[in-house]
Amino acid sequence: MRRIDAIGISFGVFVAGGLGYLLLQGTGLDSVSAGIWTQVALVGGLLGWVTTYAFRAVTQTMTYNQQLKDYKDAVLQKRLEELTPEELAKLQAEIEVEKGNVGVGSRECRQKARGLKVE
Numbered sequence: 001m002r003r004i005d006a007i008g009i010s011f012g013v014f015v016a017g018g019l020g021y022l023l024l025q026g027t028g029l030d031s032v033s034a035g036i037w038t039q040v041a042l043v044g045g046l047l048g049w050v051t052t053y054a055f056r057a058v059t060q061t062m063t064y065n066q067q068l069k070d071y072k073d074a075v076l077q078k079r080l081e082e083l084t085p086e087e088l089a090k091l092q093a094e095i096e097v098e099k100g101n102v103g104v105g106s107r108e109c110r111q112k113a114r115g116l117k118v119e
Contacts (some may be wrong), residue, residue: 017042 017038024034056062083091 013042013045 021034021038021043025031025039029037079089
């Protein structure tokens, strides 16, 4: 979000609060009650937004996290496409060895995939 967007949103909330106050006064509430109910609505909206923000932060579904995941996936896909058939076969063999040795240390898996003796 750009700075001008944040300023615009802030101004819009300010105007909405003022219009809500005037609307409540127009329906017959006195100025104190209209001010209180306007504040209740604005604080309720703020708490709702903070709740959704916290949820997105905890579940990592925010825009930055999604863009980073998409970028990493694209880089891995490009690297996979650039592998020669021999390199791809070697990588698949290493994966199969690791699948067969679940619970065994990764050092041993790499040594087996390379055909080295495991100590």
